[in-house]
Amino acid sequence: MNREWPLWEVFVRAKNGLAHRHVGSVHAADSRMAIEAARDTYTRRMEGISLWVVPSSAITASDPGESDALFAPAADKVYRHPTFYSIPEHIKNI
Amino acid sequence: MQPLAEYALRLGDDSLVLGQRLSEWCGHAPMLEIDLALANIGLDLVGQATHFLGLAGALEGEGRDADALAFGRDVLDFRNVLLVEQPNGDFAQTIARQFLFSNWQELLLRELARSRDDTIAAVSAKAVKEVAYHARFANEWMVRLGDGTEESRSRVVAGLEWIWRFADELFAVDETTEALIADGIAVDARSLRPEWDARIARTLAEAKLETPKPRRAVTGGRAGHHSEHLGHLLSEMQFLPRAYPGAVW
Numbered sequence: 001m002n003r004e005w006p007l008w009e010v011f012v013r014a015k016n017g018l019a020h021r022h023v024g025s026v027h028a029a030d031s032r033m034a035i036e037a038a039r040d041t042y043t044r045r046m047e048g049i050s051l052w053v054v055p056s057s058a059i060t061a062s063d064p065g066e067s068d069a070l071f072a073p074a075a076d077k078v079y080r081h082p083t084f085y086s087i088p089e090h091i092k093n094i
Numbered sequence: 095m096q097p098l099a100e101y102a103l104r105l106g107d108d109s110l111v112l113g114q115r116l117s118e119w120c121g122h123a124p125m126l127e128i129d130l131a132l133a134n135i136g137l138d139l140v141g142q143a144t145h146f147l148g149l150a151g152a153l154e155g156e157g158r159d160a161d162a163l164a165f166g167r168d169v170l171d172f173r174n175v176l177l178v179e180q181p182n183g184d185f186a187q188t189i190a191r192q193f194l195f196s197n198w199q200e201l202l203l204r205e206l207a208r209s210r211d212d213t214i215a216a217v218s219a220k221a222v223k224e225v226a227y228h229a230r231f232a233n234e235w236m237v238r239l240g241d242g243t244e245e246s247r248s249r250v251v252a253g254l255e256w257i258w259r260f261a262d263e264l265f266a267v268d269e270t271t272e273a274l275i276a277d278g279i280a281v282d283a284r285s286l287r288p289e290w291d292a293r294i295a296r297t298l299a300e301a302k303l304e305t306p307k308p309r310r311a312v313t314g315g316r317a318g319h320h321s322e323h324l325g326h327l328l329s330e331m332q333f334l335p336r337a338y339p340g341a342v343w
Contacts, residue, residue, distance in 0.1 A: 036230075
């Protein structure tokens with residue numbers, strides 16, 4: 001029998017308007033315990049205002065063996081970056 | 095000591111001694127996450143103690159600050175309830191102790207946040223938020239342990255049976271508090287009992303645990319009559335400042 005508690009991935013939203021960002025993981029027996037462990041581990045220095053926890057087992061990862069098929073084709077398609085537009089002087093952010 | 099200083103000392107000592115107890119788990123908890131959680135709660139309590147003992151020292155007016163009161167007093171001068179000095183035992187006993195204490199402390203601080211003493215009101219208003227979390231943490235663990243495995247259940251039953259005799263002292267009132275209650279500074283702890291009983295019963299029902307039978311209450315902490323456990327706790331907590339007075343790093 002596996003006596004370790006399951007692993008949960010932790011996402012923190014630093015402030016309203018920002019997306020939740022992955023910050024790490026915790027062990028916990030259930031989702032409420034995972035929230036509390038995440039709170040104690042990742043938000044004790046005011047890092048966030050909202051937490052998500054997701055069972056690590058629910059995450060499907062891309063296969064490193066397929067990285068060429070998945071990611072290499074993007075390497076020579078620089079035109080997909082919006083770098084060919086001239087930006088007017090007074091525009092600070094796009 | 096005048097009554098308000100004595101009252102602040104009691105509040106501070108409750109938090110200080112339990113904070114020290116919880117810190118004993120640091121490096122020994124069953125999981126890293128629990129280690130952090132218990133240490134966090136302990137640190138919250140030590141933070142409260144710093145404020146309450148600071149107030150006690152200022153009111154006393156003999157130049158003792160929070161550190162002097164925490165590290166310079168002997169066991170007979172401590173005014174905490176007996177519950178907080180009880181040994182950690184196993185994890186379930188620690189949780190049972192926290193369960194009784196944090197639910198009480200949350201109700202107490204909620205009322206003290208309206209105290210007519212500004213400092214007590216301010217410290218309580220800040221602390222009650224962290225204590226609400228402590229109570230939530232302890233309540234959930236009571237349910238997990240009580241409604242968990244045979245072993246977790248038998249351990250939490252034993253822990254609760256052990257700690258139950260120290261609950262009544264949380265609700266005691268004496269001549270020190272009576273005048274302060276009349277002035278709207280202190281809380282009449284007796285008035286917290288019905289809501290505390292209801293909270294405890296609600297969580298125990300969820301945990302599929304029985305409320306322990308009433309038993310002869312063990313009291314005396316407020317008058318300095320402590321169990322032998324407190325002396326051992328203090329000898330560890332006070333060793334460094336006593337061996338190296340004024341040490342800084």
